[in-house]
Amino acid sequence: MKPEIAMKYNRRIFPYYKGMGWDPLFYSAIIFLFLTQVKEIAPAKVMYAASVYSIFIIILQIPSSILIEKIGSRKALILGTSFIAIQKIMMLFANNFTYLVIAYFMSAFGNSIRDIARNTLLYDSTKNCKGKNSFGNINAKGSSLSYILNAITSIIAGYLFLINPYIPIILCIFTQLLAVIIAYRFEDIKIEKIDNTTISECIINLKQGFKFSLRSKRLKALFLFTSIFIGILDMISTYEKSLLTDLKISSQYFGIIFAILTLVQCFSVRYQDKIHNTFKNRTLTFISISIFISFIIVGIVTNLNLNFTFTIIMVMITFFIYYSFRGPYLILEDIYVTNFTNSNIRAQIISTNNLIKNIGKIIISFLGGLLLEFYTTGTAYLIVGIVGLIIILLVLKYMKKRIGLNPEEYNKKDITFNKLGE
Numbered sequence: 001m002k003p004e005i006a007m008k009y010n011r012r013i014f015p016y017y018k019g020m021g022w023d024p025l026f027y028s029a030i031i032f033l034f035l036t037q038v039k040e041i042a043p044a045k046v047m048y049a050a051s052v053y054s055i056f057i058i059i060l061q062i063p064s065s066i067l068i069e070k071i072g073s074r075k076a077l078i079l080g081t082s083f084i085a086i087q088k089i090m091m092l093f094a095n096n097f098t099y100l101v102i103a104y105f106m107s108a109f110g111n112s113i114r115d116i117a118r119n120t121l122l123y124d125s126t127k128n129c130k131g132k133n134s135f136g137n138i139n140a141k142g143s144s145l146s147y148i149l150n151a152i153t154s155i156i157a158g159y160l161f162l163i164n165p166y167i168p169i170i171l172c173i174f175t176q177l178l179a180v181i182i183a184y185r186f187e188d189i190k191i192e193k194i195d196n197t198t199i200s201e202c203i204i205n206l207k208q209g210f211k212f213s214l215r216s217k218r219l220k221a222l223f224l225f226t227s228i229f230i231g232i233l234d235m236i237s238t239y240e241k242s243l244l245t246d247l248k249i250s251s252q253y254f255g256i257i258f259a260i261l262t263l264v265q266c267f268s269v270r271y272q273d274k275i276h277n278t279f280k281n282r283t284l285t286f287i288s289i290s291i292f293i294s295f296i297i298v299g300i301v302t303n304l305n306l307n308f309t310f311t312i313i314m315v316m317i318t319f320f321i322y323y324s325f326r327g328p329y330l331i332l333e334d335i336y337v338t339n340f341t342n343s344n345i346r347a348q349i350i351s352t353n354n355l356i357k358n359i360g361k362i363i364i365s366f367l368g369g370l371l372l373e374f375y376t377t378g379t380a381y382l383i384v385g386i387v388g389l390i391i392i393l394l395v396l397k398y399m400k401k402r403i404g405l406n407p408e409e410y411n412k413k414d415i416t417f418n419k420l421g422e
Contacts, residue, residue, distance in 0.1 A: 014139075026172040029258040037165075039095050051366045069347065077113075084107055087104070144269055151262040222337065224399075225284060265327035295382075
């Protein structure tokens with residue numbers, strides 16, 4: 001298939017792949033309940049397992065990058081999606097912390113491969129496109145479809161969980177296998193280059209890419225922000241379910257609540273370009289401060305022993321705020337990280353960002369688990385909101401003269417990658 005036709009085909013099917021395989025369907029809304037109630041694994045241990053998962057992601061970043069460089073984005077995407085499907089199968093049998101860690105190892109390997117391959121494949125397929133076929137818009141379209149499907153399946157999962165808690169997991173496995181099939185349908189844009197790449201060359205390219213990423217003041221500042229911010233967002237995905245459990249919300253309402261929140265993300269993610277165009281270099285400031293303030297409000301409301309109905313309404317409002325900004329942020333992060341990149345450096349920059357992000361996730365997930373050991377979820381929210389806001393304001397101050405500049409304002413070494421000898 002000619003490259004132009006392959007690119008067009010990839011752009012057409014990418015939203016279906018991301019919609020089916022990005023955030024596992026029938027899974028997110030009930031997995032916390034499945035592990036804590038059905039498998040009787042303590043909430044704190046679920047948090048600790050998430051920390052171990054992040055350690056695996058870090059360890060596997062370099063092997064994953066080498067693998068993608070060697071076999072290409074398409075084959076890597078198939079392999080990574082297959083590993084994730086296997087992990088979902090393993091979750092059916094998870095009954096202790098050790099087994100959960102083993103399952104998370106498989107998931108970490110799959111995600112470390114998939115998250116790089118997915119973005120490199122899409123970027124190669126949209127590099128000459130603007131408007132509706134641009135990287136950001138195709139990516140957002142896939143996210144929107146994922147959110148819609150998650151909203152529908154979250155409602156169904158909550159009720160199916162009451163009938164038999166294993167049914168949602170089985171349906172999740174089925175949808176992940178469909179994602180593997182869709183991944184198989186992609187076309188690799190750079191087959192001729194991949195076939196001539198040795199493992200030694202892959203290692204050299206990766207090493208040079210890491211050096212460039214860590215030398216660039218722009219990327220170092222961006223990586224610092226993403227490692228802290230994504231770590232907290234990842235931790236909050238567990239906190240919000242723990243909070244609803246503390247508030248005695250029934251499992252079938254879990255599905256409805258997260259379906260509504262997912263639809264909020266679905267609509268908000270479509271405005272990622274408008275958010276960026278409106279706030280320009282203050283976009284990350286606007287998003288992060290709004291989210292941390294919502295955490296503080298949750299903490300205050302749940303600690304005041306107010307009327308139950310009022311408490312639920314306020315919690316849901318703050319959840320809406322959080323989800324309204326979470327969706328656009330995830331798309332904008334992909335755009336910001338891949339800005340000023342080319343095919344020689346893109347995968348390495350994404351890999352470096354993922355590696356540093358997961359260091360942040362390890363630390364923050366561990367601290368988040370400790371908070372749940374000693375405090376209620378509401379109090380933990382308050383602590384995370386206050387401390388997180390202070391830290392993120394310091395990070396934003398550090399970023400001010402390093403990110404969001406016009407291309408001509410950057411030092412050439414911060415945005416231009418040259419291979420060894422060039």
